[in-house]
Amino acid sequence: MSILVLGAGAFGTSLAQSFALGGAEVTLWGRDANSIAAQNRTRQSARLKDVRFNDLVTLTSDLPQDLPDVVLLAVPLQTLRSVLASFPQLNGKTLVACCKGIELSTGKGPVSIIQDIYPDATGAILTGPSFAQDIAIGLPTALTLACADDAKGQALQDALKAPNLRIYRTTDVTGAELGGALKNVIAIACGAAIGAGLGESARAALMTRGFAEMKRMAHALGADRATLSGLSGFGDLSLTCSSTQSRNYQFGLALGRGEPFDPTITVEGAATARATLTRATGLGLDMPITQAVVGLLDQKLNLREAMEQLLARPPKEE
Ligand SMILES: NC(=O)C1=CN([C@@H]2O[C@H](COP(=O)(O)OP(=O)(O)OC[C@H]3O[C@@H](n4cnc5c(N)ncnc54)[C@H](O)[C@@H]3O)[C@@H](O)[C@H]2O)C=CC1
Numbered sequence: 001m002s003i004l005v006l007g008a009g010a011f012g013t014s015l016a017q018s019f020a021l022g023g024a025e026v027t028l029w030g031r032d033a034n035s036i037a038a039q040n041r042t043r044q045s046a047r048l049k050d051v052r053f054n055d056l057v058t059l060t061s062d063l064p065q066d067l068p069d070v071v072l073l074a075v076p077l078q079t080l081r082s083v084l085a086s087f088p089q090l091n092g093k094t095l096v097a098c099c100k101g102i103e104l105s106t107g108k109g110p111v112s113i114i115q116d117i118y119p120d121a122t123g124a125i126l127t128g129p130s131f132a133q134d135i136a137i138g139l140p141t142a143l144t145l146a147c148a149d150d151a152k153g154q155a156l157q158d159a160l161k162a163p164n165l166r167i168y169r170t171t172d173v174t175g176a177e178l179g180g181a182l183k184n185v186i187a188i189a190c191g192a193a194i195g196a197g198l199g200e201s202a203r204a205a206l207m208t209r210g211f212a213e214m215k216r217m218a219h220a221l222g223a224d225r226a227t228l229s230g231l232s233g234f235g236d237l238s239l240t241c242s243s244t245q246s247r248n249y250q251f252g253l254a255l256g257r258g259e260p261f262d263p264t265i266t267v268e269g270a271a272t273a274r275a276t277l278t279r280a281t282g283l284g285l286d287m288p289i290t291q292a293v294v295g296l297l298d299q300k301l302n303l304r305e306a307m308e309q310l311l312a313r314p315p316k317e318e
């Protein structure tokens with residue numbers, strides 16, 4: 001079995017390492033030729049601590065014409081369309097999105113983006129509660145693989161083997177995409193609440209009511225509510241809203257403390273909050289926490305005002 005991983009950041013590196021440990025020959029492609037050459041020389045990951053590449057991982061910055069059938073796409077969601085478009089040899093392959101978010105310019109998730117560019121490809125998404133550093137050092141992790149065609153999903157599930165990964169399967173692509181995308185927005189809200197000293201009770205309220213927003217949007221877009229209760233939804237929401245390993249949560253903490261945040265760090269929830277709010281407005285959905293996050297990002301609200309707005313909403317049934 002051979003696999004290509006596009007994107008040699010944290011997540012791409014961890015998946016390459018894990019599937020190599022499972023016996024696959026993995027090509028890990030990164031755009032930065034100098035960094036790839038250095039990692040090839042040292043066999044140490046530049047992105048993850050204490051990770052020495054397995055011998056079955058080949059690093060390259062030069063994508064061959066002839067590609068393996070299974071390609072994992074581990075680049076930030078907002079760059080996915082342009083990365084796909086720059087490699088026409090991806091046409092017809094099984095393309096597995098390993099990114100979380102909603103595209104700002106179209107309101108689409110990663111599998112729809114894949115289908116836009118390569119209608120003949122098989123699109124799927126691998127998502128769920130997983131920190132790259134944990135995966136790369138072999139800690140046990142469970143993920144969701146969503147593919148609309150169940151037979152192809154099953155073949156992919158069989159192919160993607162790693163000793164520390166347990167991969168569950170679903171055909172609900174929309175539900176899996178939305179869970180992974182929207183949990184990052186709620187994690188920013190939770191980080192902001194903790195950063196501003198509003199306390200653990202406030203965080204629990206934001207997580208729970210944030211989950212209600214996630215399910216509301218998923219239902220409106222035809223997803224199965226049960227998917228949202230699984231690894232890709234509730235599972236990832238609970239991890240991301242409670243761990244300082246999460247960059248979305250860290251970004252929220254900085255917002256809440258009024259501190260700057262390194263703009264080069266991948267924080268998918270920021271663009272996704274804006275894309276989600278636009279989509280929700282179009283669908284006539286009430287998503288007050290997402291709206292508050294966008295207000296904070298756009299500096300139209302401060303944290304006290306955002307909390308006051310949420311608390312002053314008319315009473316309703318849970
Ligand atoms: N880091 C983690 O623990 C996890 C990350 N993810 C998801 O994986 C996706 C990627 O995130 P990370 O690997 O963590 O981010 P990262 O910031 O560590 O790496 C992103 C990689 O994408 C590359 N990249 C950025 N723009 C590019 C472009 N235009 N063309 C080619 N390459 C480009 C960068 O050079 C970098 O190597 C995100 O959607 C994230 O939500 C999912 C689960 C866990």
Ligand SMILES: O=C(CO)COP(=O)(O)O
Pocket residue numbers: 100128129130131184187236239240245246247248249266267268
């Ligand atoms: O998606 C993740 C955990 O499942 C990683 O979260 P961050 O992108 O917030 O670091």
